[in-house]
Amino acid sequence: MPGTVAVRPYLLVLAFDGLLWLLVWLYVVSSGVTHSLGTWLTWLWCYRLVSLAILHHLARFINAESGQTVLMRWVAALCLLCPTYETVKTLLPVGSSYHCPVPDVGTVALGAASTSIACVLWEYVFPDKAKGDTVKEKKQQEARALLMRVVRYAAPDYLYLAAAFLFLALTAICETYIPIYIGKVIDILSGTYEHTSFLWAIGLMGLYSLGSSLFGGLRGGIFMCSLCRLNKRVRHMLFQNLMRQEVSFFEENKPGSLSSRLISDTDKMGRSVALNVNVLLRSLVKTVGMLWLMLGLSWELTLLACVEMPLTALLQNNYNTVSQTLSQQLQDCQAEARELASESIGAVHMVRSFHAERQELERYQGALDKIFRIKRRKGIYSAVHLLLRRMVTVGLKVLMLLQGRALISSQRLSMGSLLSFVLYQKDMATNMKHLVYIYGDMLTTVTASVKVFQLLDRTPKMREEGSLAPPTLEGKLAFNNVTFSYPSRQDVQALKDVTLEVAAGRMTALVGPNGSGKSSCVSLLQRFYEPRQGEVLLDGVPLRDYQHRYLRSKVAVVSQDPYLFSGSVGYNIQYGLQGCTEEQVKEAGRRANVDSFIWDFRDGYDTDVGECGGQLSGGQKQCIAIARALVRRPQILILDEATSCMDVHTQDAVQAVLNGAKGQTVLVIAHRLQTVEKADHIVFLDNGQVVEQGTHKELMDRKGQYYRLREKLFLED
Known part of the structure; x- marks a missing residue:
């Protein structure tokens, strides 16, 4: 008790x-x-x-x-x-x-x-819950809920799992009967030999062995097939949910961490649960079968066999408590030793200057002594635990053999039956250990994958997309008293009560010093974020009321540092566009001046750009990004330093194409005076606010901030 x-x-x-x-x-x-x-x-x-x-x-x-x-x-x-x-x-x-x-x-x-x-x-x-175990009990309940959720994810594979469980039961039954016939063979050989009985015993033992191998292989194969299907299903669900999240979510979570959840954690979750369930059910079936046969052989020996497990479990529990404490202390001391070594080596010039080598050596020696003492204590506890466990095991085996000898002497047990019982007892200890520890291990493993479930349950914080998709679009953009802060910097306002208009079919330029809010306006127009106050309107309707697919087909953005995917040039130009022909790709490439360099490559538009476009220069990547925007024939084109990496001749050629589209709304952010001068309307931003608006001539005549900061804003040709 x-x-x-x-x-x-x-x-x-x-x-x-x-x-x-x-x-x-x-x-x-x-x-x-x-x-x-x-x-x-x-x-x-x-x-x-x-x-x-x-x-x-x-x-x-x-x-x-x-x-x-x-x-x-x-x-x-x-x-x-x-x-x-x-x-x-x-x-x-x-x-x-x-x-x-x-x-x-x-x-x-x-x-x-x-x-x-x-x-x-x-x-x-299964101890009763104490008053101080409320937190622990709550964690166990959550772990059980997560475990049942993993089981529900495997529900579509119920036919596979039913077949696997059937073969698992058959495997366990076959393995359970093998020692019985080994004992029968021993009895036949040690007594009066009967050829027919011997052949029957050998045949049945071989049949059960063959059945165990066959059913075990089928069980393992079907379990692995179910595991692969489960991993595929969970990864697809997780990736689908990740693609629905808002942009700020990916800024707060590193790509490497999300990739690890998507690949490693999902595989660990499915594999550990599947394998543990496999072992748990197999041990349960074998334990029930072996107990039944062991009771048939001798209830006295069965009682002695069942005494071993509580005693070894008690010893193991006490050892685990001590071992966990010492392991934590060992980790802390090792971290301290690493920190001391790193600090001393990193500041070797300071140590040498003050002649403190001996002092640092003594500090490091002290840390090593602490590690040694903890390891010595851990080794002693491990040796004592192993000694006690062996004493219990050997002592019970001796008692079992003495009792078996007494039963054989009284002709209540045969030598073959005793051998069968010894074989059962050996497997019984392993199976009972699995039954005691495997459930807790399953809960621990599922809890370690709780981040996967958190990502699966996460809902986007942005409002859901609307259903508006008008057949025609004028292309008029407007900011109506917009105040905005990035989710990661809520205390800093990137835009402060901004009101401006981007006229349809005209070219508007956003200018201002770094940090003035130009890129924030572009992010809001792409609906990467939602404004804290005010609204961003397209043809007088808030952007959130439009369908996401419709909005992306009408608005194209080219950034200063465009991202290219691994694949061909043609694949990157038509990326995300359904039904795009090769002629349309080449036409967009010609307009974006991709032809000026693409035919220098042997494969032309089939040239692989490398990882993230690493095989191309910055200007070449910008040309491809502009072609990717032009192939969509957007109503609204947003250029955020889209030609900054191009040479002068390429900039002029591409800019002529961008400015020549009739009826197209163009919003440009540029640091070239030649580009800004051609704009129909210029909006000057400073510190997240609209300071001045007008044409280039009007702003120059006004001699305001645009005039005073012109030399700092623009790179003269």
């Missing part, structure tokens, strides 16, 4: 139960109750049910406060174990019954011992 429960109430209940047994036994002996099958089972059940009622009230009286639930469970198991076991033996004979209305002294003692061992094991594995 747990250490918080007193032993005295259990001894009192046990003594009172012995007194009841003595009274009933004296009555049966004096009255001469018949020993028929129905009579003795009826007597046994009546006797133990009456004992249960009496002992239940006694337990409540002597232990009204602490350990109440534990004591009641023990009383129920003590009273009901014996009649239940004898009833099962009668219905499905696995040994001889004593056919007496009350059990003898040995049976009573055996029942009390087995009941106590079973209750200790139960309380050790």
